[in-house]
Amino acid sequence: MSAQPINVDDEDSGTGRRLPFRQSLLAIIGLCFVTILVGLDQSIVSTAMPTIAAELNSFDLYAWVGTSYLLASVITVPIFGRLGDFYGRKPFVIASIIIFTTASILSGMADSMMYLILSRALQGIGGGMLVGTAFACIPDLFPVAAVRLKWQVFLSSSFGIASVIGPSLGGFLTEYYGWRSIFFVNVPISLLGLWFVWQYLPLIRYEHKQTIRLDWIGAVLITLALGSLQLFVEMLGRHGMGWEVAMLGLVFVLFTVILIKWESYCPYALIPLELFRVKSLNVLFLLSLLLGFTLFSLLFYIPLFLQGGFGLSPNEAGILITPLVVCVTVGSIISGRVVTRLSRPNHILYVGFILVLICVLGTIFSNRGGSSYVFMAYMVLGGVGLGMIMPNLTIFSQEVAGKSNLGIATALVQSIRMIGGMLGIAIVGSLINYLYATGMTRQLSGNIPNDSFPDLYDPQLLVNPPQQLALQEQARQMGMGDIQSWIDIGRETLTVSIHSGFWIVFALTLLAAVWVYRLPLIDLKGKKTVRKKEGK
Template sequence: MNHLSQKQKVTVMIALMAAMFFASINQTIVSTAMPRIISLLGGMEYYSWVITIFMLMSTISTVLVGKLSDIYGRKPFLLSGIVIFMIGSFLTGLSSDIVQMIIFRAIQGVGAGILMSTTITAVGDLFAPRERAKWTGVMMSIFGLSSILGPTLGGVLIDHMEWKWLFWIFLPLGVIAFVMIWRMFPKTARTSSESIDYWGSLVLSASIVALLLGFSWAGNKYAWGSAQILGLFAASIIGIILLIMIERKAKSPVLPLSIFKNSVVTLSISVGFLMNAGMMGAMIYLPFFVQGVEGLTPTQSGFVNMPMSITMIILSTLVGRWIAKSGKYKHFAIIGIAVMIGSMLMMANMHSVAFAVASMTVFGIGLGLSMSVFTLTVQNALPPSQIGVGTATSTLFRNLGGTIGIAILGSVMTSTLTRNMDKAMASDPGMDLSQVDPKVAAELSGLLDPKLLMNQPLLEQIHTELPDQVQPLFAHMIDILRSVLSDTLSTVFIIGAILVGVGLLLTFFLKEIPLRTSNEQQAPKSDETSASGVNQLKKSTSH
């Protein structure tokens, strides 16, 4: 797209930002409302699956579309991503039970994976890495804006309207984004010399499914050492071995092994994996503290998330400009990840709504400083012909990190919650139900479930229907549930901080290659100021 004028590029960016906002707002709008939706549909034990299936399908579609978009161009995948996402959103709003929601969220995930990956890759097509940093910051700001509007709007809608409108309200925006991409985005010719790696795509998809199913079911549906879980992990390992054998011989591999010989790419992908693994735990489970422990409504929960989004928008925009001006990025990543770790340790010690707001504010600062750096480093370390597959691979491992992180932290939460609940009940003499009418005791025992805390209207209804003499016991039981949930979430946040901490250590080993100022295949040899970076780039991409 080097033939486009700056004005044409800005026009295309407006279309891309519309597509980005459409995809991101539809994801963030359900964050604060999902606990209430699950409590209405039932199937709390499958809560993580609603998130996991979305990320699973978006992960698979992301990596597959990366190579295909290098062959066929970005435009058809941007358009198809919007259409598939719209279909998935509409069907999700029609869900009558948790199983249907999981299936329809899978369709949503396919569209989201195609759309988000291709949007980021298209920015790489339009601008050289040095200028790209500024626009990447703008794109992250668009995501941050949706993070402000989404949770707040989702909370308001779930409190005052049927939950299906969360998935339907922005469908007209999808139509607008589709028309803008159709009219503004230039069409590129197919690379006829490239072939499609069908076997590699199939084996890669199967390996990802087996791996993520193993992590999702382990400690929840099956024990970690069960035959089912070990079988899934074994299948994944075998699939990875077969994939390596296939990709070595493939003319146009869907996942080129050569990119992993580049230390910058490998380290960037690894850090992105670990960051997302720990970060997603914080973002997914914070509403459990705000709504479950503190008793806020989804609307109020959205306002608690708002400071994070505001700080992320400001820092993402500023960091993009700073990187574009200086060409330096490593120190932003190190500082940002360190701030994220600090914020997650703050979350582990939350004891009030004010403390939760402070934690999320610090978390947003860390995200804004580091979020866009590692996509930029991957794109800068690879030749323009591999931007699509490089971006897709980076996104693949970030999504894998998020999915595996949610699964692991979800398993930790389930097991820790059970253990803490048993311990609390055994050590609290105030919960002796033997002195209560057997019928009432049985009813109270059935209410010893932390998911009750996520549905405030139901909680209030139960409170008014119980006999007066049982009210103090019920109030005490709710206090125990909140205490147990709070202690459990602290464990989840600490483990998330540890995962991000490993990513911070790896970041120190990242080589800082000067950002290119051109999208040409090779940098000018006469540029003495960046000779070492160019030599490193040539070495890492010559395989």
């Protein structure tokens, strides 16, 4: 175990591992448990979300459970990415595990949707710290890209293992033990990760000449800008463009302008804007944004698509979603073996985005009564594609940014992906809610008494069997007969609404596939980064 901090010169690129093989392996195992926490949380919660929203009777806040986590993560990722650059990453990895675990327990104890949203926001703080520091430990331990890519497979595989377990485990636990149990499974994993990180992860510090200061004003401005954007998207989808919604849009623009101005002149900016002037990083950041939009839209709304639209149980839905997340590992392994051998590593991104496009398009054309095996095949292609994209966006950005900005560049790629995810969940969710409400109004107008069955206009009815039984009893007492045909209409309407939302996902994924063309050549074989080759 490395008890003393390892101080490394800021410009030193290293020649390989600085640690004995055994310590490197055990440190990586600790980071793998951390990765499992992040991967498990993404997949297990999304599968349980329809049931959670139905039980807590707050389907209108469905998207906020995801966006509160992502918003908190977006803010904390760059903060702790920068702090990790200055002070070393180990203390923040340890703190993040403790916060994440505490928030998981609080989420499992939630008795209202607002309580759950606040707990998820705290969990997002821990998750942001994890992403901002743990993932940047890999280039600390293995400075050479070729060596790093081989060890990166461990993290990709652990993420894949969590993703394999997540949907099925989430569906199984939700159906048989209640949705609260999905948050408590984090506890033993956290304890294992904490022990390995505490014992074996070295504290590596890069020596910086500048004074260590943190841009708290920038952090507040990021919070205000993204928070107002989130509210704007939510309110626009729910109420249309009124003057209150327009004001929220203007508030977002105002805070964004102030943020850019502040970061331009702040000598210790939280977001170094000079990184956005590097063409390679600029392209990678946009690709990360678009990938986040696609990834989180799929993870968050395919469970609703299967449970609400197709009428499947949480367990059945989890089984169908599993190939999407399990094959992220397959794609990562394939990518790790192939990308360093390619004369143009950029081509791996083309393949990845094309596979994801096929997945999204296949989901759009899937309907009730279709083959489960065909649907799972689409999920396989999507998972492989995501596995080819996600690790390479991180590796490419690390190569371009150089040692002095390694942590913040890694953090920016992750946080920008979360911003994309936040936008995807909010925009697609708002569109689905709007289309479902208007579609049901059109379908049922004149067929049932006005305002007699308001539950029919709320999608949570479709994933809440007790509520369906109560509605059936209400209809029987009113002499209306069987309501199954109304529920079938609701399922069809929800399916069409989600299809429409996924067309937006398809369009932005197509844009990303085209945008890869603008990425300059990334050289993973040489010791010089592309940034140096570009003269930056």
